[in-house]
Amino acid sequence: MFPYTCRLERLILFSVLHVRFRAFGCWLWLLLSCWAAPATAQSSAAAGALLTPEQFLGYPLGGRFTPHAELLRYVDHVVQHAQGRMKLQPYGQTYENRPLEVVQVASPENLARLDAIQHNNLRLAGLENGAVQRQQPGIVWLSYNVHGNESVSSEAVMQVLYDLANPQNQQTQQWLQNTVVVIDPCVNPDGRERYVQWYNRVSNRQANASPYAWEHHEPWPGGRYNHYYFDLNRDWAWQTQIESRQRLTLYNQWLPQVHADFHEMGPDAPYYFSPAAKPFHADVTPWQRTMQNVIGDYNRKVFDQNNWLYFTRETFDLFYPSYGDTYPTFNGAIGMTYEQGGSGRAGLSFAKSDGDTLTLTQRIAHHHATSLATIQATSEKHDDLLKEFQQFFERGRTKPQGEYKSFVVAGSGDPGQLRALTQYLDRQQIRYGYAPKRLKTRGFNYMSGKTENVQVEARDVVVSMYQPKSTLVKVLFEPKPALEDSLTYDITAWALPYAFGLKAYAVAQRLDNSGAAPATTTVKGAAATGTPYAYVARWNNLQDVRFLSRLLQQKVKVRVAQRPFEAAGQQYQSGTLVITRSGNESLGKRFDQLVQAQADSSGVVVQAVNTGFSTSGADFGSGYVRFVNMPKVAVLAGEGVSPTAFGEVWHFFEQQIGYPITVLGTDYFSSVPLAKFDVLILPDGYYGDALSDRQLENLKSWVRSGGKLIAMEGGAAFFAGKKDFALKTKPADSTAASQKNPYRALRRYADAEREQIQEFVQGSVYQVQLDNTHPLAFGYGPSYYALIRDTLNYRFLGEGAWNVGVLKKNNYAAGFAGSRARRKLNDTVVLGAQDLGRGQVVYFGDNPLFRAFWQGGKLLFGNAVFFVGQ
Numbered sequence: 009m010f011p012y013t014c015r016l017e018r019l020i021l022f023s024v025l026h027v028r029f030r031a032f033g034c035w036l037w038l039l040l041s042c043w044a045a046p047a048t049a050q051s052s053a054a055a056g057a058l059l060t061p062e063q064f065l066g067y068p069l070g071g072r073f074t075p076h077a078e079l080l081r082y083v084d085h086v087v088q089h090a091q092g093r094m095k096l097q098p099y100g101q102t103y104e105n106r107p108l109e110v111v112q113v114a115s116p117e118n119l120a121r122l123d124a125i126q127h128n129n130l131r132l133a134g135l136e137n138g139a140v141q142r143q144q145p146g147i148v149w150l151s152y153n154v155h156g157n158e159s160v161s162s163e164a165v166m167q168v169l170y171d172l173a174n175p176q177n178q179q180t181q182q183w184l185q186n187t188v189v190v191i192d193p194c195v196n197p198d199g200r201e202r203y204v205q206w207y208n209r210v211s212n213r214q215a216n217a218s219p220y221a222w223e224h225h226e227p228w229p230g231g232r233y234n235h236y237y238f239d240l241n242r243d244w245a246w247q248t249q250i251e252s253r254q255r256l257t258l259y260n261q262w263l264p265q266v267h268a269d270f271h272e273m274g275p276d277a278p279y280y281f282s283p284a285a286k287p288f289h290a291d292v293t294p295w296q297r298t299m300q301n302v303i304g305d306y307n308r309k310v311f312d313q314n315n316w317l318y319f320t321r322e323t324f325d326l327f328y329p330s331y332g333d334t335y336p337t338f339n340g341a342i343g344m345t346y347e348q349g350g351s352g353r354a355g356l357s358f359a360k361s362d363g364d365t366l367t368l369t370q371r372i373a374h375h376h377a378t379s380l381a382t383i384q385a386t387s388e389k390h391d392d393l394l395k396e397f398q399q400f401f402e403r404g405r406t407k408p409q410g411e412y413k414s415f416v417v418a419g420s421g422d423p424g425q426l427r428a429l430t431q432y433l434d435r436q437q438i439r440y441g442y443a444p445k446r447l448k449t450r451g452f453n454y455m456s457g458k459t460e461n462v463q464v465e466a467r468d469v470v471v472s473m474y475q476p477k478s479t480l481v482k483v484l485f486e487p488k489p490a491l492e493d494s495l496t497y498d499i500t501a502w503a504l505p506y507a508f509g510l511k512a513y514a515v516a517q518r519l520d521n522s523g524a525a526p527a528t529t530t531v532k533g534a535a536a537t538g539t540p541y542a543y544v545a546r547w548n549n550l551q552d553v554r555f556l557s558r559l560l561q562q563k564v565k566v567r568v569a570q571r572p573f574e575a576a577g578q579q580y581q582s583g584t585l586v587i588t589r590s591g592n593e594s595l596g597k598r599f600d601q602l603v604q605a606q607a608d609s610s611g612v613v614v615q616a617v618n619t620g621f622s623t624s625g626a627d628f629g630s631g632y633v634r635f636v637n638m639p640k641v642a643v644l645a646g647e648g649v650s651p652t653a654f655g656e657v658w659h660f661f662e663q664q665i666g667y668p669i670t671v672l673g674t675d676y677f678s679s680v681p682l683a684k685f686d687v688l689i690l691p692d693g694y695y696g697d698a699l700s701d702r703q704l705e706n707l708k709s710w711v712r713s714g715g716k717l718i719a720m721e722g723g724a725a726f727f728a729g730k731k732d733f734a735l736k737t738k739p740a741d742s743t744a745a746s747q748k749n750p751y752r753a754l755r756r757y758a759d760a761e762r763e764q765i766q767e768f769v770q771g772s773v774y775q776v777q778l779d780n781t782h783p784l785a786f787g788y789g790p791s792y793y794a795l796i797r798d799t800l801n802y803r804f805l806g807e808g809a810w811n812v813g814v815l816k817k818n819n820y821a822a823g824f825a826g827s828r829a830r831r832k833l834n835d836t837v838v839l840g841a842q843d844l845g846r847g848q849v850v851y852f853g854d855n856p857l858f859r860a861f862w863q864g865g866k867l868l869f870g871n872a873v874f875f876v877g878q
Contacts, residue, residue, distance in 0.1 A: 058089040058173060061166040069163055070369030072356070073204045076106060076197045082166050083111060083193055090173035092116045093184070100254030103235035106197035108254060113172050113189040115181070118145055125188060126262060132394065133263055133340060133401040134476040135437060140398075146390030147264040148383055149190040149341075151332055152375075154241045154269060156199020157231035157352030160368060161270035164375035165193045171380065180380070183387035190262060196233075196240050196251065203231025203352060215356035217365050223355045229651030231352055236663070237655025238859070241269070242328075242498070244335035245484070246861035247435060248659075260339075260437050265393040266303070266386045267341045269332030270348075270375055275358045275366055277349035278317035279374050281307040284326045284333065284345070290490045291409065291479050292326050292337055295396045299342045302389065306381040307346075316374060327491070328498035329483050338480045340400040342393070346378050404478025414519040415485040416443070416451070416462070417469040418511040419526060424549040424611060427528075428863060429508050430469065436484075439475045441521025443468045451515035452487055454505040454793075457775075457821055462513045470521035487514055488822045499771020499795065501823030502861075506773050506793040509864025539589070540616035542628060543603050544575060547583035547787040550664060550863060553870035555610040556585060557667040560638040562602050565591040568875060570632040570783070573625025576617045580625075583786025583875065586633050588620065634878045639686035639716070641667070641873060646674035646698070653692035653721065656857040660869065664860070674698040682710040687873055690723030692855060699726070708732055712845025718872050720852040721798065727849070728802065734809035734842040735851050738801050738832070769833065771797050772823030776813045776838050776854075783875035784812045784841050784850065787867050793821060794838065795862050799829040800853045802837045813839030813868075839868065841876055848877045 062068045064082050074082075087094045095112045102108060118125060128144055130136040150168075152161035172180050172189065194200055203226070211223040218224075229237050234249055243252040273280070282300040304320055311318045324345050326334050336343035350358070350371045358366045386393065403409070417429065419442070433440050443464050451462040464470075473481055483489070484504050491500055505512035545555060547568075559566050567586040572579065592599045607614045620628035627633075641661070645654045661669040672680055672688075677698070682688065688710075699707070711717050719727055727733040774796045778785040794813075804811050817834045825833065840851040850872045856865025 058170070059085065060170055068369075069167060070356070070367060070372050073159060073207055073368075074163060074166070075204055075208075076162075076194060076201045079162055079166065079193060080107065080109070083109070083169060086166075086169045086173045087111060093119055094169075094173060095119060095122065097258070099258045100250070102196075102198045102251055103249075104198045104201075106201070108195075108197070108251060109193075110258065111169060111191045111193065113169075113184065113191065114145070114187075115184045118184070118188060122188070129263060130261070132398045134405050135263070135401075144394055145186050145188050146266070146386045146393045147188045147190065147262060148266040148268070148386040149192070149259065149262065149264040149336075150379055150382065151192045151195050151267065151269045153193075153200050154195040154332060155232045155239070155271060155351075156196045156201070156234075157203040157226060158270075158272035158348075158350070159200055159203055159231070159352075160272055160348055160350055160371040161375050162194045162200060163368065164270070164372045164379065165191060167372065167376050168379045169193075172383075180383070183383050185387070186390045187383060187387040189383055189386075190264065192255070195255065198235045199231045199233055199240075206231065207355060211355060217357040217359040219353070219359060221355075224353045224358065226352045228647045228649075229645075229654075233651055233655065236659040237651040238659065239652060241271070241332055242330050242859055243861075244332055245330035245502075246859060248860035253435070256435070259336075263339060264336070264341055265390075265397045266344075266382065267332065267336035268344045268346055268378070268382045270346050270379075272351040272354070272371070273347045273349055275350050275354040276360050276362070277347070278319060279311065279349065279378075280319055280322070280324060280345070280347035281378055282344040283321055284324055285322050286325060287491055288326045289329070289334065289338075289483065291483055293400065295400075296337055296342055299389070299393070299396075300344065303342060303344065303382060303385045306385040307378050310377045310381050311374075314373075314377070316377075327489070327500070329480075329502065331498075338483050339477070340397050340479075344382075346375065348374050400479070401476045404476055405474060408473035408478040408482070410473065410482045410486065412452070412482075412486070412514040412516055413473045414515040414517065414521075415471040415473075415481070415505075416464050416513045416515060416519065417471070417505065419443075419465060419468045421510045422548040423528070423613065424551040425508050425510055425863065426469065427611060428549070428551070429504065429510060432504075433471070436477065436480060438471065438477045438481055438484075440469055440471045442466075442523035442525055443470050444520055444523035447519075449515055449517060449519075451513035454487060454503065454512045454514070462515065464513075464515075464519065467523055467526045470519050472518060472521055474518060485514065491824055499797065499823065501771060501773040501795070501821075503773070503822065506821070507795075507862050507864060509792055539600070541618050541620055542586055542588040543607075543614045543616055544580060545585040545587070545607070545612055545614045546580065547585060548867070549787075550866045550870070551611045552585070552787070553867065553874070554665045555606055555612040556636070556870075556874060557665040558606045558610060559587065559603070560636070561667070562606065564595065564599070564602055564606075566636045567628070567633045568636050568783075568786075568878060569626065570634060571626050574623040575619075576615060577623075578615065581787070582781065583783070583871070585636075586628055587614075588628055590620075636874060636878060637686070639873065640670070640684065641687040641689065642670045642672050642680075642685040643689040643691065644674060644677060644693075644698070645671050645691075646677075648674050648695055648698035649691055649693035650722065652859075653855065656855070656860060657689055657691050657720075659860055660857050660866070664866070665870070678703050678706075682706065682715060683713070685715070687716045687718065689718045690720060690726070692721035692723060694722055695726040704730070708844065711847035711849060714846040716848045716850065716872075716877050718850045718852070721855050724851040724853055727851075732844060733849065734805045735837075735840065736803045736806075738803050738836065769796050769799055769825045769829045770823065771795055772825045773821040774815055774833065775819045775821055777816055777819070778839075779810065779812050782810050782812045782841065783878065784810075784839060784868065784871050786871050786875055792864055792868075794854050794856070794865060795858055796825075796833065796838075796854055797858070798854075799832045800836045800838060801832045802853060804835070804837055805840045805842065809840060809842035811837050811840055813837070850876055 087096045098109045100108045128141045131140045152165045247253045282304045333343035333345045348371050356368045447464050452459050569584045643657050661667045728735040776794045780788045838853045842849050856868045
């Protein structure tokens with residue numbers, strides 16, 4: 009709103025002028041018109057000229073951080089003043105209900121036929137049928153602020169939009185003749201707003217550049233992440249978060265030729281742009297590598313002209329498929345990361361260690377420059393980009409790369425996991441079908457890790473490499489991605505059959521996948537009386553955990569079978585849910601409706617049975633078929649706890665199984681009456697400061713009284729070696745010590761980083777041997793494939809505890825693990841449980857909820873919450 013003084017001045021002005029009007033009605037009309045005049049600069053500008061960001065906001069870019077709502081208001085202002093050249097397209101909302109939108113920018117001629125350009129682009133990729141028009145602008149997509157506290161990019165985007173909208177800017181208008189620009193001004197509004205609101209609250213009136221100032225030290229959890237503290241720049245391929253799913257739905261409707269993702273790094277760093285560092289994934293094409301250099305030259309030119317510091321070919325590689333540079337690359341684009349020194353520490357002004365002061369204004373200038381250089385490169389190279397883009401997808405359809413030409417997923421596996429996989433493939437626009445008949449061939453068996461004879465059964469899922477998304481298929485299914493350099497930035501293995509825990513094969517020949525899809529149903533078995541004695545449901549996957557969660561919240565009494573049994577002619581394993589009419593009489597006729605409705609909504613198959621008698625195994629009234637309590641669950645969060653690890657637990661309960669959970673802060677945990685809760689979860693973190701000796705004793709007392717403690721990764725490590733806890737670390741590698749090389753001290757300084765990685769596990773797949781008779785492993789076979797990210801070094805648990813999941817010798821399957829790390833990962837416990845008094849402690853050395861995409865481990869966590877201790 010305008011200041012009240014401005015309103016008063018208007019009233020005085022019009023009061024003086026009213027003497028010129030003899031009619032009282034005219035004077036009154038003028039007075040009312042004045043009072044009703046637009047009261048904001050934004051609204052008054054709507055019918056006027058296009059305003060610069062400074063004119064609209066009332067402060068220069070770089071003068072302060074702009075709240076998300078103000079950012080969107082300026083975006084809308086620019087679009088409204090560029091009718092015929094810009095189009096605003098909402099594409100969803102965040103978890104905190106903030107809008108997500110992109111701006112589509114083109115010349116008037118191209119904007120008028122934007123739909124035709126979009127569909128023609130998909131025809132170039134072979135994803136739509138129809139005649140291809142050769143005259144087509146290149147498409148560049150620019151993504152800003154995927155990390156909320158890397159906030160400079162959403163400041164810079166306002167100047168970028170102004171330059172593209174300004175009809176007097178002949179340079180940008182010329183670029184738009186050959187280019188459609190799609191701009192996402194803020195990928196992560198929730199994280200950005202968390203950072204901006206904090207910074208604006210704590211910053212001094214004059215920015216304080218001292219690194220020790222409050223404004224340069226974000227509190228837990230920081231603004232980097234989204235609402236559930238997920239890193240959205242690790243979620244491009246997996247799309248576990250609502251922001252990613254909505255954005256990627258729109259992205260795959262466009263498939264741009266160029267994608268740039270704008271970031272920040274530490275405040276002492278300069279600027280980074282392409283070309284990327286090694287390792288390049290083997291499926292980054294020579295053309296894509298070359299074009300990274302070409303676009304890098306456009307950026308280099310403007311940086312050299314301004315004497316700005318920058319670096320290339322270091323740190324930021326193109327291997328892990330779920331970044332904002334790699335995922336677009338595997339979808340035919342030139343994908344790039346741009347990194348500006350600054351991030352959440354930099355604020356408005358930051359005193360660097362070299363004596364210079366970094367300002368937000370400088371950071372904005374750099375991202376603005378690379379934005380325009382990328383648009384210019386796309387425009388001037390659009391013919392080459394389009395030609396190579398079309399060839400990329402054409403090669404996929406006709407001459408796919410790689411050893412394997414088909415990937416087969418056994419249809420006999422868990423139907424819930426199989427359905428989750430096909431739904432995931434649908435989101436990725438990956439085509440699949442079903443084997444029409446049984447056939448024998450040879451292929452790589454993901455479960456055995458060997459190439460052997462394979463029998464493909466009718467209605468097995470078959471994913472062919474002969475399709476437009478061939479490169480993405482290869483990247484996601486390839487058993488062991490080739491790693492040209494072990495110095496990489498993230499995990500090194502992720503094959504979908506391992507991630508979903510499904511039996512699968514990679515086959516060198518092209519297989520027919522024209523068979524019919526299997527029929528599905530959720531309720532099986534007709535009871536002779538019309539009212540089944542009970543319903544039984546297998547326990548195999550996340551959908552089953554969701555089903556149990558919903559039943560418990562509907563006050564349906566559920567039991568779990570502790571032993572295998574046979575009923576209605578079918579075999580059921582330990583962990584099977586048994587839902588008897590007995591005990592649920594209070595539900596009356598609603599009983600059957602509730603069970604069937606929750607089965608339908610969860611995608612779970614239930615079997616109706618007429619008797620509580622089991623042909624083999626325990627009858628339904630046996631002590632081995634135990635009642636499942638509805639536990640009151642709490643999770644620890646706050647200082648000392650990894651934000652992402654906490655977020656993975658939080659997201660699991662709220663979004664994946666819909667179960668209530670109470671979040672407890674580490675800052676007041678000592679005053680929490682633990683007796684109010686049945687389960688306490690400690691995610692990964694450092695608990696040395698969060699849990700005092702007194703709190704630890706209180707925690708043990710609570711467990712002894714019947715509580716269940718679930719300790720994950722760093723949480724488990726915290727208890728290792730402490731009194732009363734069964735988890736112990738292994739002694740140092742005495743064999744290595746005895747063979748110590750006396751010349752190791754003479755190692756080269758330049759090799760230090762490479763020597764360090766011998767101790768690391770960079771997201772490698774290992775086969776964990778399971779004791780599936782223990783409730784922690786119900787629903788699994790004798791093993792499962794885990795994504796190991798740390799050098800676990802624990803002894804097998806001793807008396808009074810259970811080694812439920814262990815790594816033995818040679819359990820490695822895929823990904824990079826250093827030589828010394830591999831030795832530590834021999835003969836170590838990964839999953840364990842111990843009784844402590846009347847309660848239990850569950851140890852997860854590995855995190856089965858990592859980034860929410862490793863589907864195969866989620867049932868373990870469900871077991872820990874609902875079954876252990878029953």
